[in-house]
Amino acid sequence: MVVQSAAEAITYPAVGAELDIEGISHAFDIDGATLPVLDNVNLAIAPGEFVALLGPSGCGKSTLLRLVAGLEKPRAGTLREDEVRISGPHPSRVVVFQDPTLFPWRTVWDNVALGLEAQGILKAQRHRVDDVIELVGLSSFRNAYPHQLSGGMAQRVALARALVNDPKILVLDEPLGKLDSLTRIAMQSELVALWQRKGFTTLLVTHDVEEALVLANRVIVLSDRPARIKADIAVARPYPRHRGDPYLAELRKQILGLLGLEATW
Amino acid sequence: MSTYSVSDATAAAAPRAAITLADLSGSYGVGLAASLVWLAFGLSCLYWPDVGDWSRTGSLGIGAIVVAAFILFGTFSADYLGGAGQALRKRAPWLVAFGAFVTLWEVATAKFAWLPLPFFPPPQSILEVYTDDLPKLLDSVFASIKLQLGGYIIGATVGFITGVSIGWSQKIGYWVHPVLRFIGPLPATAWLPIAFFTFPSSWSASTFLIALATGFPVTVLTWSGVASVSSAYYDVARTLGAKPSFLVLKVAIPAALPHVFVGLFMGLGSSFAVLVVAEMIGVKAGLGWYLQWAQGWAAYANMYAALIVMSLLCSGAITLLFRTRDRLLVWQKGVVKW
The missing domain is CATH 1.10.3720.10 (MetI-like)
Structure with a gap:
């Protein structure tokens, strides 16, 4: 159990993994030119922490997530999950992408079962699929196909598909970015509730300062490409948080300033 | 009208309204027309002598009349036949057109020999292939x-x-x-x-x-x-x-x-x-x-x-x-x- 030395002590169940990002640099080769996207990023995330990554569009946030997920290898630096070096994808680190990317040929149930099926443990653990579909409130849609779902429902299925693996680190790449604002607010609360209940470490990429402040207990502000860490801000407020909280409003102003948008305040 | 009394009997069994004249020109009309066309085709085979010597004219005529009877029965009991009845109703215009086509074919080949032989044989000779070959x-x-x-x-x-x-x-x-x-x-x-x-x-x-x-x-x-x-x-x-x-x-x-x-x-x-x-x-x-x-x-x-x-x-x-x-x-x- 980890206790944060913040204003309010927040405790986490020890399900989440520790994530160490050490001296990560990464670049892409585009038309013969090298485009640096990450520049010496160092970040230590405690088990069960909810960390939000904020930064300008195209700064390399999503690239950092792909490295954490193990979908790509960094050019320099190391990533460690619970002291073990990350060398490839693993179901203990599951990503929820901006698009739900449900497999259209599979029903909701079969989509959620994907991870267990890929790991060859579905037959023995079918109840886990039922449980997690219940958890996201889609039991009556278990036999529906993705094209029959609304955007919010599809994203819930994507969340269920990730959670069924009992991840130690949940990686969220703007998962609510394409939802309408009402659905978005509702899903933010659901996300916090799930995180509190399950205790996984969460890494969230978002464009939305308010979303970061409502959800995370630590907000990392990244610079323009190549991304460096500009600020590491602790959000020491208990949950559920309120959008109108003056403390959050003050942080929001500060973060918008860091992103060069103070004029919008 | 003799057909009317047949349909009257079906309608009497139905709890719904009896068949009206409007029905005859509407949903039942096309089916009735299809049945009549096939009946005409059958009768022309049976009672109109062929120009040439075709052995299956009689069987073809009887077959056509059987088809006519099926269409008639199907048309007036479509409501009780479920999917098959609906399908028949939907295809009734095609049955009219197809019946007219075979009648025309029969008349143009076996009855008047307008079309040259052997390139355009009458329908009964095709039936003959299916039975004899x-x-x-x-x-x-x-x-x-x-x-x-x-x-x-x-x-x-x-x-x-x-x-x-x-x-x-x-x-x-x-x-x-x-x-x-x-x-x-x-x-x-x-x-x-x-x-x-x-x-x-x-x-x-x-x-x-x-x-x-x-x-x-x-x-x-x-x-x-x-x-x-x-x-x-x-x-x-x-x-x-x-x-x-x-x-x-x-x-x-x-x-x-x-x-x-x-x-x-x-x-x-x-x-x-x-x-x-x-x-x-x-x-x-x-x-x-x-x-x-x-x-x-x-x-x-x-x-x-x-x-x-x-x-x-x-x-x-x-x-x-x-x-x-x-x-x-x-x-x-x-x-x-x-």
């Missing part, structure tokens, strides 16, 4: 199905596996792609002369040609289907712990299936063409051979009869393929209904 026709049908099915299954399987391999592996693509580009666009029939003397039997040669004609479109479309699968699907599967075999079997192939079915459909079309040509030239069996044989004897009725059977078989094969696709791809929206 049935064993030979059935043998031909079985021979064609056997040849087509063998070649198609081999071609589709090889094409599918090749398509998945080159879509998945760049190394295999490097070697197979040039061969595919060189051989694929060649019409399979161009291989006929070579195939018939290199293969041990004309049957194996034809199977090879049909497989070739099927294989090319199936390969290309399977390949493009696998190649166009969004990399996001692979990312999702990989983060969930999928191994390469899972990525191929459970991600690439299902995602490519809509393309594969387009390839299977195109392959079916081109393999029919090869089948008929192969049967006409090399294989001494099958519907293509039957057509050739009938032409040799100037037996045009046999030709028309075989053409009708062939059309039904080809159409049936495509229907079967589309039904299979609809079952497998229920998850897709807005697919073409055949």
